[in-house]
Amino acid sequence: MSSDRDTILTSVRAALAPLKDRAALPDWDRELVHVRTIQPATDLWALFAERLKLVNGTPLTAVSELVALLEKNNWRRGYCDPALWPQFKDAFPAGIKIETTYDRTRVDDYDFGITAAAGAIAETGTLVLTDAGTSSRLAALAPWVHVAVLRREQIHADISAALAALPNDPNIIWVTGPSKTADVEGILIEGVHGPGVQVALLV
């Protein structure tokens, strides 16, 4: 493919050669993308929770709330990140069956997956997942319910702050609410390929 590389770079150079001046890179102030309808928040979790609800996500502040949600919907089989399970297991009733290894041959056997978030963005209600911090990409995606476990100090104010703090990780995912589509007649349907329910659990 090296010849294609040369062909492309040669034609790009030839295309640009006649330009007398080349466009400078404009600088811009991140204040410009400040969403003015959002009041500056002192409590980033409160803002995050409010924005997450706007995209039909589910913010929770206690494991007991999560258990109540799971029981109410009869979501009784799930996966939990083995590193998180010790801190949750006392709160979970015996009727909810948890596995700490995700078996990709049985994707439909899991109603929910609990994994760790690496951060969040308050302004957009976004959860940040990383490859290093997520125990299983599939467990955070394939079950109907995804629970991302978040700590208060991990929340960034806005997109610019989250970009400035992008960790050195090969696969970072920002998740803003449940998976969705409006392909069929513009009607909003949630839970297309990913979760239909996106939970952020504050611990």
Added chain:
Amino acid sequence: MLNAERKPVTGKKVQLMATCLCDAIYADVAKATVEVLEHAGCTIDFPEGQTCCGQPAFNGGDWTAARKVVRHAVRTFTGGDPVILPSGSCAAMMFHGASLAFEHEPDLAEVEALGRRTWELMDFLVNGLGVTSWPGRFPAKIALHRACHTRGTGSIAATLTLLRSIQGVEVVEFGEVEQCCGFGGTFSVSFPNVSTAMGDLKLEHIRAAKPDLLASVDMSCMMHLSGRAAHEGHPIKTMHVAQVLRDAMKNT
């Protein structure tokens, strides 16, 4: 703003480019333009040799033909006085389109110089001369069509300022104001189906607002919309804003 780089207005001597549409069809719009400019204290020179701005050929893709006509305009409108047009679209041809067509021509500078002193009438009154209110009475509910070639210019804000200052004028809002009426010059005859469908949508929105008349700073849009409305057997009243201003000031 498309026409931000303009020569400041220092005197009140102006040249009038009546536009081919007013020259051929809308004579009263050109008359109203003269009377309005005179009311604003201007002395008007009407170069007899003028024809057209070149836009039909430019938009039609025949830039060779367009350049001939633009060059004729450059030869006709000499000197340094502002050139005023009762048309947002012909004005935009002079201050924007012509520069594109002359990008690689040796006389680009002259073409651009003409562009910098070319003004759409309402823009000139408000942003050139500093007029902020207009005298007289004109009791009517007016729907103002936003002619597309005034996008990015001060014309619409200027028009609204003047219209709203006239006693009795009520500017009524209507749906999808940013949408084109469907005229588009030669587009209207090479895409007659789409052009007409666009016109029908525009008319539907305008009629829903129940105005007494439809006004614009471009008679080409008005020709298309009133022609369509009349063809359908439901004529609508259309006026150029200059005619509204002229009629208002004569009704004090």
Added chain:
Amino acid sequence: MAKQLIDQFAAALPADKRASVYQSTKSTHEKRTKMLFDQFAEPNRLRSLAGGIKQHVLEHLDTLLPEVEAKLQANGAKVHWAATAEAACAAVLGIMQARGATKMVKAKTMVSEEIELAHFLEKHGIEALETDLGEFIVQIDHDHPSHIVRPIIHKNRREIATSFEKHGLGAYNDDPQTITRRAREFLRQKYLQADVGLTGANFVSVESGRLVLVTNEGNSRFSLAAPKVHIALVGIEKLVPRDRDLGLLLNLLARSATAQQLTVYTEFISGPKSATQPDGPEEMHVIFVDNGRSEVLASECREILRCIRCGACMNVCPVYRQASGHAYRTVYPGPVGAVLSPLLAGKKFPELADLPKASSLCGACNEVCPVDIPIPDLLLRLRDKGKREGAPLAAAGTPPMGAWALLATQPTAWKAALFGGKIINYLPTKLLPIPPLRAWEDTRDLPEWKGGEFRKWMKGRGKS
């Protein structure tokens, strides 16, 4: 004088299709505009800055491309180059064959549509399945997308339900929720069986070598969670200089495309999965695709390469709304397509030379473009090109201008014509064999000719 092809297509479009395209585009456009202007103090400044950033990238591709290549390689990705569509298809096939791979899941990528990848792979015995719901429906129907963000904007739920039934995806049921669930069940098995996940990239940061992908459905994420190989097809124009510039572009893209603050899934991918991660690709291949782009870069329409594929221009375009995407006969419809498609066609430009005519030059596309592409100016330049090259498709329906220009440069003849034109007030114009006049009069009345009247009045005032 024939009418333009797109006008003929629009006239033949069934009313219900036109209504659904019109309603969807209008509603998305209105939500987009409200959101941008409610939320940002200076949305137009943002558009201009984003355009400036992308223009900078285009004009520095000669240095930025090798720079991002090195970054990607350092991150552990393998970089390939494809000068043409054929080379891009061959590169994908080569990677797959070398690994004995036979199954691919595809996330939505416009460049794969452009190079007709799925079709090519199928010919070579590889299953290449579209996973975006709309693209999946297009694929099973052997149809084409008609909008770059909403591929099935032209289809209604009944057509989809019929198609699902025909392809064994359950008994007829036209409830959108049921349609979506059935696709979910069917496709997740496909992800798990696939050897390769193919994606595009919305942006590639030169600073960090991260590919940025945005989707709402989560299909690209699934394509990067189950298969062991990731191939990304990336147009050479997709670069952004710095990670921080994404703050501007992501904010604009989501709002412009779908009136969202942020797309549901925004992924930053800089290499194969980490060692501790059980799921995801062990190899990442990035294929930089030219396929005509460097020629566009050499043209005076290079600004079109700023495009971030949001679809806002087609949503606002009155011609697209009347004609729908298929009228444009190419992968990229609407105003952006009317510029990009004829340019990417290269020597086949004459076959698409009519597309730049499909505009009233109203400028709405430029007004909404998140990277401020002066689309009307580019359409005009291509009209000039079409005329210079004598492309018959471009000429159709446009009255010849040579004689008119002659008249408009001779004031005496002009004045005589103004006066003489009055004859049309007395002639039965409906019977005259003048095509532009007929095209006008078929649907609109002619105004009364008053040629010379103003000049007479003006002269009279001078004397008094």
